[in-house]
């Protein structure tokens with residue numbers, strides 16, 4: 001399932017602001033996932049954490065390989081677990097900010113030149 005998070009770069013004038021990422025868990029629907037947005041110290045909206053409410057205990061079995069012992073403990077205790085965005089190994093940037101696109105001073109895409 002894909003969720004929307006902020007672009008981690010934001011340095012390009014063509015920045016999309018958000019980027020879609022894949023969650024590694026299977027069998028989730030949008031109602032099972034809450035993205036927790038906060039403001040950083042520059043006033044930008046950023047994703048702090050992703051709160052997942054597993055639909056049932058079969059889901060926990062299906063996704064056990066992706067769950068840490070503390071995730072499972074949290075599900076058993078509260079019915080939810082929280083993934084901190086800063087713990088993700090790779091932060092995401094949109095293609096406008098990504099190194100695969102180049103822009104001149106006027107903001108024209110000169111990638112193909």
Ligand SMILES: [Zn+2]
Nearest residue numbers: 007015094097
């Ligand atoms: Zn961007």
